[in-house]
Structures are given as C-alpha cells and as structure tokens.
Amino acid sequence: xxxxxxxxxxxxxxxxxxxxxxxxxxxxxxxxxxxxxxxxxxxxxxxxxxxxxxxxxxxxxxxxxxxxxxxxxxxxxxxxxxxxxxxxxxxxxxxxxxxxxxxxxxxxxxxxxxxxxxxxxxxxxxxxxxxxxxxxxxxxxxxxxxxxxxxxxxxxxxxxxxxxxxxxxxxxxxxxxxxxxxxxxxxxxxxxxxxxxxxxxxxxxxxxxxxxxxxxxxxxxxxxxxxxxxxxxxxxxxxxxxxxxxxxxxxxxxxxxxxxxxxxxxxxxxxxxxxxxxxxxxxxxxxxxxxxxxxxxxxxxxxxxxxxxxxxxxxxxxxxxxxxxxxxxxxxxxxxxxxxxxxxxxxxxxxxxxxxxxxxxxxxxxxxxxxxxxxxxxxxxxxxxxxxxxxxxxxxxxxxxxxxxxxxxxxxxxxxxxxxxxxxxxxxxxxxxxxxxxxxxxxxxxxxxxxxxxxxxxxxxxxxxxxxxxxxxx
Amino acid sequence: xxxxxxxxxxxxxxxxxxxxxxxxxxxxxxxxxxxxxxxxxxxxxxxxxxxxxxxxxxxxxxxxxxxxxxxxxxxxxxxxxxxxxxxxxxxxxxxxxxxxxxxxxxxxxxxxxxxxxxxxxxxxxxxxxxxxxxxxxxxxxxxxxxxxxxxxxxxxxxxxxxxxxxxxxxxxxxxxxxxxxxxxxxxxxxxxxxxxxxxxxxxxxxxxxxxxxxxxxxxxxxxxxxxxxxxxxxxxxxxxxxxxxxxxxxxxxxxxxxxxxxxxxxxxxxxxxxxxxxxxxxxxxxxxxxxxxxxxxxxxxxxxxxxxxxxxxxxxxxxxxxxxxxxxxxxxxxxxxxxxxxxxxxxxxxxxxxxxxxxxxxxxxxxxxxxxxxxxxxxxxxxxxxxxxxxxxxxxxx
Numbered sequence: 001x002x003x004x005x006x007x008x009x010x011x012x013x014x015x016x017x018x019x020x021x022x023x024x025x026x027x028x029x030x031x032x033x034x035x036x037x038x039x040x041x042x043x044x045x046x047x048x049x050x051x052x053x054x055x056x057x058x059x060x061x062x063x064x065x066x067x068x069x070x071x072x073x074x075x076x077x078x079x080x081x082x083x084x085x086x087x088x089x090x091x092x093x094x095x096x097x098x099x100x101x102x103x104x105x106x107x108x109x110x111x112x113x114x115x116x117x118x119x120x121x122x123x124x125x126x127x128x129x130x131x132x133x134x135x136x137x138x139x140x141x142x143x144x145x146x147x148x149x150x151x152x153x154x155x156x157x158x159x160x161x162x163x164x165x166x167x168x169x170x171x172x173x174x175x176x177x178x179x180x181x182x183x184x185x186x187x188x189x190x191x192x193x194x195x196x197x198x199x200x201x202x203x204x205x206x207x208x209x210x211x212x213x214x215x216x217x218x219x220x221x222x223x224x225x226x227x228x229x230x231x232x233x234x235x236x237x238x239x240x241x242x243x244x245x246x247x248x249x250x251x252x253x254x255x256x257x258x259x260x261x262x263x264x265x266x267x268x269x270x271x272x273x274x275x276x277x278x279x280x281x282x283x284x285x286x287x288x289x290x291x292x293x294x295x296x297x298x299x300x301x302x303x304x305x306x307x308x309x310x311x312x313x314x315x316x317x318x319x320x321x322x323x324x325x326x327x328x329x330x331x332x333x334x335x336x337x338x339x340x341x342x343x344x345x346x347x348x349x350x351x352x353x354x355x356x357x358x359x360x361x362x363x364x365x366x367x368x369x370x371x372x373x374x375x376x377x378x379x380x381x382x383x384x385x386x387x388x389x390x391x392x393x394x395x396x397x398x399x400x401x402x403x404x405x406x407x408x409x410x411x412x413x414x415x416x417x418x419x420x421x422x423x424x425x426x427x428x429x430x431x432x433x434x435x436x437x438x439x440x441x442x443x444x445x446x447x448x449x450x451x452x453x454x455x456x457x458x459x460x461x462x463x464x465x466x467x468x469x470x471x472x473x474x
Numbered sequence: 475x476x477x478x479x480x481x482x483x484x485x486x487x488x489x490x491x492x493x494x495x496x497x498x499x500x501x502x503x504x505x506x507x508x509x510x511x512x513x514x515x516x517x518x519x520x521x522x523x524x525x526x527x528x529x530x531x532x533x534x535x536x537x538x539x540x541x542x543x544x545x546x547x548x549x550x551x552x553x554x555x556x557x558x559x560x561x562x563x564x565x566x567x568x569x570x571x572x573x574x575x576x577x578x579x580x581x582x583x584x585x586x587x588x589x590x591x592x593x594x595x596x597x598x599x600x601x602x603x604x605x606x607x608x609x610x611x612x613x614x615x616x617x618x619x620x621x622x623x624x625x626x627x628x629x630x631x632x633x634x635x636x637x638x639x640x641x642x643x644x645x646x647x648x649x650x651x652x653x654x655x656x657x658x659x660x661x662x663x664x665x666x667x668x669x670x671x672x673x674x675x676x677x678x679x680x681x682x683x684x685x686x687x688x689x690x691x692x693x694x695x696x697x698x699x700x701x702x703x704x705x706x707x708x709x710x711x712x713x714x715x716x717x718x719x720x721x722x723x724x725x726x727x728x729x730x731x732x733x734x735x736x737x738x739x740x741x742x743x744x745x746x747x748x749x750x751x752x753x754x755x756x757x758x759x760x761x762x763x764x765x766x767x768x769x770x771x772x773x774x775x776x777x778x779x780x781x782x783x784x785x786x787x788x789x790x791x792x793x794x795x796x797x798x799x800x801x802x803x804x805x806x807x808x809x810x811x812x813x814x815x816x817x818x819x820x821x822x823x824x825x826x827x828x829x830x831x832x833x834x835x836x837x838x839x840x841x842x843x844x845x846x847x848x849x850x851x852x853x854x855x856x857x858x859x860x861x862x863x864x865x866x867x868x869x870x871x872x
Contacts, residue, residue, distance in 0.1 A: 089777070091770040104871070128762060143869045168868045192868075199538065218865055221543035230539045249860025252853035257586045264546040273541055287862060287870045298819060302846065305823045309769060309830045318871060323811030326802060327761060327823040334766035343767065369764050395729050396764060398799060399757055402678055403729035404707050434799075437648040437679070456801050 005063050007031055013060040014044065015053060021045045034064055037086065037096065067267045068313075069276050070097065071212050071238045073137055073190055074164025080136045082240070082313045083277030088267050091339055098336040099307075100314040101328065102137035102166050104283050107144045107153035114153060118161045120320050126329055129372050133329035135163070139192070139316045140178075142169035147177045154178040158187060165189035166214075166316070172201030185209050192216070192279075193242060194231055196223055203231045211238075214279055218244025219251075221258060229273045240314065242279040247303045255280075256310055263311040277313035286318045297324040304328045308335055344394030345371045349418035353384030357425040360385040360468050362453065362460070363411065364432060365392040365400055374457040381461035386423055390414050397434040408441035415446050430464075547587050550780040554578040554787050555749045556592065557723055559637060559835075560671025561698035566721065569697065570669035573636055575753070575834045576789030581776060582832050583854050593851055594829050596836050596844045597637035597673055598629040599795055602652070602660050603644040608804035610817040611839045622660050623667035630668045633841040634848070639673040639702070640664050645686045646677035654682075654689035661690045665697060673725075673837070675702040684709040691716035702791075703727035703755060706738050714745045723751040725791055730757045730767055732774055736785040743785075753835065755791040760800040761824045768792075769831045776832035792833035794825035794843065818842040826850060 010031040018026040022043050024033065033039040041064070042048055047057045070084030080100050087093045103121040105114055118138060126133045140157050142150040151174070154167055158181070167178050167189050179185050188209075193216035194202040206213035213236050217224035221243060228239055243258040262278055265271040285291075285300035297319040304315055308331050319325065347366045352375065353359075364374045366389050378385065390410055392400035400406035415421065415429075429448045431439060433455030443450045454463045556577035561567025573595050580587040604619040614633075618625040622640065629635040642657045644650040661674055674690045676683030687701045691713075701717055703725035704710035710724075717724050726742055728735040735756050742752055756775060759765045772790060779787040797803055803820035806813055818840040825836050825847050838844060852858045863870065 089770075089773055090766075091774050106871070141868045141871070143871070145869065170868065196538070200536070222541065225541040225543045226538050229541045233539060244864060246860060246862050246864055248862040249853055249858035250856040251860045251862065252850075252858070253583075253585055253856035256583055256854060260584055261543075261546055261586055265543075269544075269546045274543075281864075281867060283871060284862070284864045284867045286872070287864065287867060290872070294815060298815065298846075301819060302823055302826060302850070306826055306830060306850075309827060321811055322809065323813075323816040323819065326810060326816065327819055330762040330802065331765065331823060331827065334762065334764075335769065337766050339766070339770055367764070373763075396759070398796070399729040399759075402727070403705065404680065405729070437646065440648070455799075456805075458801055458805065 005035060007035065009063060010034055010060065013056045013063065015046045015050075015056075017046070019046060034060075036093065037066075066096070067270060067275055068263070069238075071240070071277065073100065073166075073188070073212060073314075075186070075188055076162070078162040078164060080164055085263070085267065085277075085311075085313070088263055088311075090335065094338040094340060095336050097313065098332050099312055100136040100164075101304075101325075101332075102139040102164075102314065102316045103135055103320060104139045104141050104168075104316055104318050105153070105157055106141045107146075107150045109153075111156055114156055115160045117320070118157055118163075122161055122163065124320065124322070124325065126322070126326060128330055128333060129369060130376055131333060133333055135325070135329075137164040137166055137190075137314075139166035139168055142167075142171065142174050142178075147171065147174035150174045151177040151181050154184055154189075155181040158183045158189075166192055168192040168316075170195060170198055170216075172198050172205060175202060176205050179205060179209055179211065185211075188212070190214060190240070194227060196227065199227055199231060203234045203236055206231075207235045212240060213238065214240045214242050215276075216242045216244070218242075219254060219258070221261065224262075225271075225273050228276065232273070239276045240279045241274065241276050242281065245280045245282065245284055245303075245307070247282065247285040247299055252303075256306070259307070259310045259312065278311055279314045279316070280307045280312040281316045282307065283316050283318035293319075297321050300324065301327055305331050308332055341368075342394070343368050344391075345389065347389045347391035347414065349420055349423070350375070350387045350389060352378045352387050353382070355384050355386050355423070357423060359424065360430055360464055361388060361420060361424050361426075361428065362386070362430045363388045363390060363414075363435075364457075365390050365395065365397050365406060367392060367394050367396045367400070370396050374460075377457040378460060381458075383461050383464060385464075386420060388414055388418055388420060388429075397432045401435050401438065406435055406438065408438055408445045411438075411442050412445040415448065430460075430468075545586050550580060550587075551782040552780060552784075552787060554776075554779050554789060554834075555752070557750055557753055557789050558698060559595075559673075559700055559723065561696055561721065565698070566696040567698055568665070568669070569671055571671075572698070573671050578776065578780070578789075578832070578834070581780065582830055585854075585856065589855070592834070593855065594834055594836065594847070595636040596838055596847060597639040598633060598635035598841075598844065599837055599839050600625045600629060600638055600640050600664065601644075602640070602642050602657065603650060605643065607839070608798050608813075608817060610804065610813055611798065614841055623663040626664045626672075627667045630670055633844055635670065635844060637671050637673060637835075638664060638668055639675060639837045641675035641677075641702075642686055642690070643675075643677045645682055646679050647682060648679075649677070654686045657686055658689040658693040662693045665694055671698065671700070673700040673702050680705075680708050684712040687713050688716040691720040691722050694722065695720040698722060700725060700753060704738075704742070706734065706741070710738075710742060711745050714742060714747045717751060718746060723753060725753050725755050726788075727755045728757065730759070730764075730771060732756070732771060732778075732786075735775070736783075739785050739788065749787070752788050753791050754786075754788045755793065758792040758794060758796050758824065758828055758833075760797045760803075761820055761827065762800050762802055765824060765827055769827060772828060772831035772833060789834040790828075790832055791835045791837070792825065792828040793837045794821055794828060795837050795839040797821040797824035798839060818846075822846045 014027040068085035084096045190212040193214040282304040301324040392405040427448045430453040439450040560569035560572040577591040626638045644652040821843045
C-alpha cells in the first residue's frame with residue numbers, strides 16, 4: 001500500500017529549510033498548500049533546481065498526485081485538462097478541472113455542414129457572473145463506415161477548429177487512417193475507443209502516437225478494469241473510462257451507479273486500475289430514426305446535468321441549441337466553483353462608473369453571486385450609480401429577506417457607515433424588488449424615500465430610465 | 475501533462491528528428507514556448523519517420539489481463555426518519571392516499587448499496603391570490619388563478635401532482651393582509667377540492683405566519699398537513715403546539731447554513747415535535763444563482779445523517795420552483811432560445827440536481843417538471859422500460 005499524503009509525509013519530503021523562496025513562511029505551510037492543491041511541487045524553487053532533491057521531488061510528486069489521473073486534451077491554447085480529481089464530494093475540498101464538453105460531428109455530413117457545425121460549436125459562448133462559458137472539444141464520429149471519408153472529415157475538423165479532437169470509431173484501421181492525416185496527430189487527438197474486441201490494435205495506435213485513449217466497456221466494469229489494466233501495461237498511461245450511458249428506462253440506474261462505483265473505487269478504495277477520468281456520452285439520447293429534436297435535446301441536457309454531479313469528467317453532446325446547452329454550462333460553472341471561496345464580498349458603498357451627488361443610490365446584498373450579477377448588469381448597461389452593499393451574511397436577497405439578515409435596521413446602519421448622505425444630495429434609495437416588503441420599514445428608519453426596483457438586475461437600466469427622473473415608482 | 479513532461483517530449487522528439495536527419499536546428503537558443511511552436515511540423519515529420527521506418531510498436535500484452543471489479547460498498551450507521559404526509563379516513567383524515575417521504579438508508583440513488591424505502595415526491599405550487607408568475611408558467615393556470623380550489627384540482631387531475639403546496643401569500647400585511655380566519659377558509663376549500671396531502675405555506679412574514687399557520691392547522695385538523703415553515707426567529711413554539719394539537723408536521727427552514735439548521739432542528743425536537751413530524755428546508759438556490767451551495771449543503775446533511783447525526787436525520791424539502799427567479803428561466807431572449815423550453819428545463823435541472831444531492835420532497839411550478847422528474851425517478855430506480863442500444867452509438871446517431 002503506498003504511503004498516504006498527510007501533512008507529515010509531505011513535509012518529510014520537503015527541504016525543511018524554511019527558506020521562504022516559495023513565498024510561504026515555512027515548509028509546513030507549503031506542505032499544507034500542496035495538500036490543498038493551492039500550490040504545486042514546482043512552486044518550491046530548491047526542489048526543482050537543486051539536484052540533491054531530485055529523488056525527493058519525484059517521490060513527492062507521486063505522493064500528492066490526485067487519485068484520479070489528470071490528463072490534457074489537445075495542444076496549445078485550446079488544450080483542456082480533465083480529471084485530476086481529489087475527492088468524491090465537492091465539500092471535502094473542491095472539484096478540479098471542470099467537466100469538458102465535446103460536440104459530436106458525423107462524417108456523414110458534407111464538408112460545408114461540417115465546417116458550419118464546428119463554427120457553431122466554437123462560437124457558442126454564454127457570459128455568466130463575469131465568466132465566459134464555452135464548449136471544449138470536437139468529437140468526430142465515423143458514422144459513414146467509410147475509413148477514407150472518416151479521415152477526410154477528421155482532417156477537415158482539424159483544419160477548421162483549434163479545439164481538441166476526439167476521434168470516434170471502433171475500427172482500428174479507420175482510427176489509424178484518421179490519426180495519420182497531416183494536421184491531426186500533431187494535435188494529440190484522443191482516440192475513442194478501445195473495446196474488448198479491438199484493444200490490441202487501438203492500444204498500439206494510441207501508444208505509437210502518444211494519444212489519450214478512451215476505454216469503452218458498456219455495462220461491464222470488470223471488462224473496463226481489465227482493459228484499463230492491460231492498456232496501461234502496454235504503455236498507455238493516459239486513459240479515460242467510459243462505462244456506457246443509457247439515457248432511457250431502467251438502464252439509467254445502472255449507468256449512474258457505475259459512475260458512482262468507479263469514482264469511489266478510484267478515490268476511497270485507491271484502485272489504481274480505475275484511477276482515470278470518466279467519460280459519458282449524453283448524445284445517446286439522439287439514437288434512433290428521426291428522434292424528436294426538442295425531446296432529444298431536452299433529455300440530453302438534463303442527463304448531462306445529472307452527470308455533472310455524478311463525476312463525469314468529459315461529455316460528448318449532440319445538441320447545439322443554446323437553450324439546451326445553457327443549463328449544462330451553468331451547472332458546471334457552479335459545481336466547479338471552489339467552495340472554499342468566500343460567499344460574501346465586502347459590504348459598504350461601491351461606485352459604478354463615476355457617480356456624482358445626483359446619481360441614483362441602489363441597494364444590494366453582499367452575497368458574491370448577487371453582487372457580481374448586479375455589478376456586471378449595471379456596468380454592461382452603462383448605469384452610473386452608488387451601489388450600497390448590505391451585509392446579509394453572504395445570502396441572496398430572497399434568502400436574506402426570508403431569513404431576516406436583510407432588514408431595515410441593517411440598511412439604516414449601512415446608510416450611516418457608508419457615508420452615502422455626503423455622496424448623494426438626494427434621499428432616494430432603490431431597493432431590490434424581492435425586498436419590496438421591507439420598503440415601509442426602511443423608509444421609517446432611514447427617513448429616505450424608498451423606491452422598489454425590479455426583481456432582476458437586468459432591468460435596472462430600464463427602470464431608472466423610466467422612474468429615476470420621472471414619475472414616482474410603484 | 476506537466477511542463478516537465480512536455481519539455482521531455484520535445485527533447486525526445488528533437489532527438490528523434492535529428493536522428494532521422496529530417497530537421498536542422500539553426501538557432502536553438504529560443505524560448506521553450508517558441509520552440510514547441512516552431513517544432514510542430516518537425517514533430518509531425520519525426521513521427522512520420524518512425525511510422526515509415528519501424529513496424530508498429532511491439533505489444534507486450536497479447537492477452538487481456540483479466541481483473542475483477544469489486545463493488546465499493548459502504549455501511550451506514552443510521553437512517554433518515556420517515557414522515558407521513560396526509561391522513562386517510564382510517565387515520566382520521568379525508569385524504570384518499572397518504573404519502574411517505576424520507577427513511578433513506580443509503581445516499582440518493584446509490585442503488586448498488588441498497589434501496590431507499592420512499593421515492594421522491596412532487597408538490598405543485600398553488601397560491602391564494604393571483605400573482606406575477608412567469609408567462610411560461612402562468613399560461614398553464616389561466617382561468618384558475620383566482621380560485622385556489624380549482625387551481626389545486628387542475629394540478630392534481632391534469633398535471634399529476636402528488637401533493638399540493640398551498641401558499642397563503644395574501645396574508646402578507648404588505649399584500650392583502652388577509653386575516654388568519656379568512657385564509658383558513660381557503661385551506662378548507664382546497665382540502666375539499668383535492669384528496670392528496672397538502673403543504674400549507676404562509677407568506678414569509680415572520681410575525682404573522684405563526685398565527686396564520688395555527689389557524690390553518692385548526693381547520694385542517696387530522697389531515698396530517700405539512701406546515702411551511704418555521705425558523706429560528708419565528709414563534710416556532712406556537713406552530714409546534716398547533717401541529718401537535720391538530721396532527722400535522724412542520725418544515726424547519728434555514729437559509730443555507732448547516733449549523734443553523736441543526737440548531738433549529740434541536741429547538742423543535744426540544745419543543746416536543748416528534749421526529750416523524752419534522753421536514754427540513756435548508757434552502758434551494760436556483761440553477762446559476764447559488765445552486766452549488768445547496769448541492770454541497772444537502773450532500774453534507776445527508777451524509778451526516780447516514781453516519782449518525784441525529785440532528786440532521788430529517789427528510790429534505792426543496793423549493794425547486796426557486797428556479798424561476800433566474801432570468802435564464804423566464805426572460806425573453808432570441809439569443810438564448812425559446813423560453814417555452816428553457817424555463818421548464820431550468821426548473822427540472824434545479825429539481826433533479828437537488829434530488830441527486832438528497833432532497834425527498836419538491837415544490838415545483840411547471841407541469842413539465844413533474845412529468846420529467848417522475849419519469850427520471852422511475853428510470854433511476856430501475857423501473858422504466860428500455861430498448862435503447864447504445865453499444866453502436868457512433869453510427870446509431872443520425
């Protein structure tokens with residue numbers, strides 16, 4: 001049994017000189033940062049530079065390697081890391097490397113359709129809480145059954161997109177032909193997939209070109225484990241496990257429990273043969289002749305969301321409908337937010353734009369999500385104002401009004417501590433629509449005129465245009 | 475791949491390339507990034523060279539190394555309490571069915587470890603006055619919004635609600651300030667209109683809710699309703715007493731704080747509320763607006779319960795309809811696609827995410843959410859039919 005990474009075992013492998021070159025006060029603090037993955041072995045200059053620490057550095061890297069291997073898809077700026085998971089439950093640390101989302105492309109499409117689809121996948125973007133949410137990879141499917149056509153299609157996708165590639169075929173010859181296209185192998189495409197039938201040839205191909213390789217063993221975890229063990233023995237270190245996903249009927253139960261068992265085996269049981277990222281293919285919701293596109297996209301979307309909380313490290317999806325992708329990228333952003341990050345921002349008064357004493361005064365809470373959403377909306381729509389940030393103990397408007405952290409006394413304190421009365425000469429306060437029920441009490445305590453603003457900050461601009469200098473708000 | 479691996483690879487490829495004499499390095503004093511970039515074609519040539527000169531790599535394994543997968547089953551020390559909603563005639567009420575929630579023995583949908591005794595159930599929201607609902611939701615209730623009894627009936631008959639969540643929002647002093655007596659009369663009407671269990675909600679006004687819930691509890695005597703809700707800063711003792719006097723259960727609501735939830739649960743149990751009469755609502759954040767806090771909160775609560783923390787062994791209520799607070803759910807936007815699809819999907823995903831994290835009972839607004847989530851529960855419990863063949867998905871998708 002390998003040694004467990006603890007503060008002590010990690011510390012023992014450090015230089016223990018407390019030199020401070022890493023920027024920490026001592027080696028113990030550095031050890032703690034290593035364990036929490038706030039820093040890496042490379043952040044200790046002596047370990048990296050001094051030859052006498054070479055052995056220790058290697059041992060340390062091995063010791064703190066995450067129980068689920070981390071691997072990189074693609075090359076250059078579009079490269080994406082998957083896996084590297086340390087914990088089963090997010091609250092035990094945080095989830096590293098957001099689940100990558102690949103979009104499938106069939107080689108049955110003609111060239112124009114292929115470039116159009118690739119273009120749509122590349123262009124997809126949704127800005128949420130100040131972050132651009134995007135898609136990560138292209139998965140080319142050998143659906144035509146013609147290896148030549150598959151290779152052409154792969155080369156075309158490689159030429160038209162910088163996104164990492166996944167080449168999907170169970171035919172080793174087709175995979176080889178595609179990999180060996182100019183402009184393809186340089187990108188380190190991931191190969192999908194090695195199975196019980198083709199593992200020798202596909203394993204050799206992946207090894208030869210140093211490509212990450214997906215192992216596909218639908219509904220058979222012993223088969224999956226055997227394949228992974230064998231392929232590893234052949235020298236394939238960068239493996240991904242696909243235990244099969246059924247989106248329909250009772251086999252969904254098996255699909256979900258297989259994912260749970262795989263991740264628990266890797267992390268809690270330290271099963272090295274299963275210590276790889278997990279792939280799932282929600283695109284199977286589209287299997288069949290002329291599926292209803294709305295129903296299929298709907299099912300694909302919520303299944304993908306379910307897989308995000310069930311350990312999937314990479315997904316292959318089919319729908320490019322924004323409404324169907326939106327919940328998936330949004331949930332991914334949430335689940336992969338570090339729970340150690342504070343949920344609250346500093347309370348007080350924040351200028352948006354360059355406000356003067358006639359600018360509106362708006363009120364929001366110090367819940368990070370609320371604050372950034374409101375601040376982004378105000379900035380994006382060009383509103384200039386004083387934004388009062390109320391300490392609601394990091395709760396949203398709705399929750400803190402319900403829970404009592406958002407109250408008139410708190411608003412009164414904020415009005416005096418923020419000095420807003422010297423920054424604005426008027427005495428009109430716009431409060432969030434969801435706090436409407438507190439308007440009377442706030443007026444009584446602050447002696448300010450309270451205007452009930454919209455429930456959603458996307459409508460503040462419109463609201464101010466209509467009511468700030470116009471008639472009294474409702 | 476770490477930086478070290480990468481430079482090793484570059485080095486190795488460089489050596490290979492030099493060996494095969496296919497590139498020449500005229501100026502090797504370049505930055506590593508630049509080197510990698512410039513070498514892209516060289517890597518290609520080098521790899522090509524190997525292919526041309528050598529047979530494919532020798533495979534060390536010619537037979538599959540068989541390995542057995544062992545199920546990583548855990549043993550849990552405790553289980554969640556079971557709470558019954560609704561009482562039948564035989565039990566002193568008038569419901570045609572009672573619904574049991576909770577009783578979990580293993581984490582949600584960890585079927586390989588065991589099965590939980592009760593399925594997740596879905597309550598649909600009904601309000602005692604017309605209110606501003608997103609258009610996508612409202613369109614399903616046109617014509618019944620000023621008649622709570624008809625609204626409830628429609629939700630059960632047409633939309634298959636397991637439970638009605640009836641919210642007395644008009645009692646809010648800021649709205650209609652309806653009296654507790656008048657509100658109780660509408661509770662009576664709803665109980666007569668439907669024969670499923672009901673959840674009775676207040677308006678969220680801390681002072682008035684206990685009075686409203688007390689009166690409602692009296693009118694619904696013996697029906698085993700769920701009174702929604704009490705918190706640390708309401709007169710919870712009054713609500714506990716009403717629930718004991720009239721045979722109901724209580725929701726303990728806290729805003730996103732596990733320690734606060736434990737504290738409130740303790741207070742309620744100390745006030746005499748039996749364990750099988752307590753449901754908790756630790757707050758459901760909408761998808762995109764804090765759902766991740768709820769995910770971690772629910773997972774922590776459920777795991778702590780199974781490991782033996784008696785202060786957290788309660789079934790969990792999730793207000794999935796909070797999803798409609800997210801603009802992505804209701805806002806009209808060409809860019810984001812039709813809200814008729816987007817809205818219900820937003821609510822379904824909020825609900826299912828809470829369900830996967832441990833919630834047992836859901837409050838939802840859109841009929842499609844009930845349909846989708848009930849179907850999903852059947853599949854997750856292994857009862858749905860399937861003829862889906864996924865083995866050849868690469869060719870089977872059109």
